[in-house]
Amino acid sequence: MQKEIIMTDKIELIGLSKEELAEAIAEIGEKPFRVKQVWQWLYHHGVTDFEKMSNLSKDLRAKLAEKFTITRPKIVAEQISADKTHKWLLEFADGQRIETVYIPEEDRGTVCISTQVGCAVGCTFCHTGSQKITRNLTAGEIVSQFLVARDAYNEWPTPTDEVRHLSNIVVMGMGEPLHNKENTFKALKILSDGDGVAISRRKITLSTSGIVPHIAEVASELGCRLAVSLHASNNELRTRIMPINKKYPIEDILTACQEFQRRAGSCKYITFEYLLLNGLNDSLENAHELVDLMKKYKIDAKFNLIPFNPWPGCDYQPSSKNRAMAFSKELGKFGYAAPIRVARGQDILAACGQLKSKKEQEK
Ligand code: SF4
Numbered sequence: 001m002q003k004e005i006i007m008t009d010k011i012e013l014i015g016l017s018k019e020e021l022a023e024a025i026a027e028i029g030e031k032p033f034r035v036k037q038v039w040q041w042l043y044h045h046g047v048t049d050f051e052k053m054s055n056l057s058k059d060l061r062a063k064l065a066e067k068f069t070i071t072r073p074k075i076v077a078e079q080i081s082a083d084k085t086h087k088w089l090l091e092f093a094d095g096q097r098i099e100t101v102y103i104p105e106e107d108r109g110t111v112c113i114s115t116q117v118g119c120a121v122g123c124t125f126c127h128t129g130s131q132k133i134t135r136n137l138t139a140g141e142i143v144s145q146f147l148v149a150r151d152a153y154n155e156w157p158t159p160t161d162e163v164r165h166l167s168n169i170v171v172m173g174m175g176e177p178l179h180n181k182e183n184t185f186k187a188l189k190i191l192s193d194g195d196g197v198a199i200s201r202r203k204i205t206l207s208t209s210g211i212v213p214h215i216a217e218v219a220s221e222l223g224c225r226l227a228v229s230l231h232a233s234n235n236e237l238r239t240r241i242m243p244i245n246k247k248y249p250i251e252d253i254l255t256a257c258q259e260f261q262r263r264a265g266s267c268k269y270i271t272f273e274y275l276l277l278n279g280l281n282d283s284l285e286n287a288h289e290l291v292d293l294m295k296k297y298k299i300d301a302k303f304n305l306i307p308f309n310p311w312p313g314c315d316y317q318p319s320s321k322n323r324a325m326a327f328s329k330e331l332g333k334f335g336y337a338a339p340i341r342v343a344r345g346q347d348i349l350a351a352c353g354q355l356k357s358k359k360e361q362e363k
Pocket residue numbers: 119120121122123126127128129130173174175176209229
């Protein structure tokens with residue numbers, strides 16, 4: 001049964017770092033070894049009820065319940081598309097709503113999480129971005145999106161890597177994660193902690209519109225994979241498609257990407273997201289400009305070519321199949337993998353750039 005959200009002055013445990021949890025446990029006079037036990041109940045077993053923490057004494061369980069709380073966001077609506085993509089509309093204690101999507105594939109499954117309510121970047125092609133920024137999500141709110149997905153597929157206790165349905169995380173939902181860096185990094189550290197949810201950092205991809213000052217920190221502070229929304233092969237075009245390019249032009253982004261690669265270990269490869277817009281950014285000249293950029297900045301790159309999902313009020317058109325194929329092939333000729341992504345969950349508006357709640361649209 002879905003737990004109702006009740007405003008309380010108890011401390012929320014979901015989203016505390018291990019160090020913060022240790023402080024909280026010390027404050028109620030408990031020994032440090034309890035920290036790992038509680039952490040495992042929260043993130044390895046996924047319990048939301050202190051009574052189920054069976055290796056803790058009855059007294060301690062009562063003490064924890066008195067001081068702390070374990071909350072999941074409220075599931076306002078959920079939909080499963082014909083291709084099994086699963087979308088949740090989640091509501092937090094203050095009534096703000098975001099969406100989380102699970103995309104199952106044959107040998108893995110990816111949970112796409114949001115980091116902000118709305119987005120301040122304003123990419124002109126993005127349905128999500130047409131919803132103005134309201135606030136950053138807390139680390140707990142970011143973490144809890146993955147926990148909701150795990151609850152739905154009953155992947156508790158944390159299964160071994162090989163048999164997981166929910167094996168990967170992409171930070172590509174609503175919001176710009178590097179505009180909410182502290183909470184996003186904290187949440188991803190919690191989700192990758194080996195005592196709990198244990199998603200390997202190699203299976204986490206943070207996607208940014210190119211917030212230059214924080215790009216290299218994704219390697220040095222997190223060590224996860226990086227995806228950059230490029231969507232254009234020169235500044236003039238990119239500024240039209242993504243006005244934030246005025247602040248962070250392509251040269252600055254690629255210089256930051258060089259630094260990312262210098263700091264990154266095995267997660268060095270950068271994926272450049274490239275939305276294919278008919279007649280705008282999908283010519284062979286555009287492909288050649290991209291190749292020149294990658295060579296100039298010596299970036300180990302892969303391109304993810306994304307078919308555009310039209311939405312009412314947006315004038316862009318998706319590239320024709322022939323143009324998309326030719327573009328992909330041209331990049332391939334120069335040694336850059338450039339698969340065309342298969343759109344997922346289109347029937348439930350869960351595909352890229354469509355992430356905006358139906359309820360919000362109705363409003
Ligand atoms: S694509 Fe990402 S960064 Fe751009 S407006 Fe949409 S949510 Fe924000």
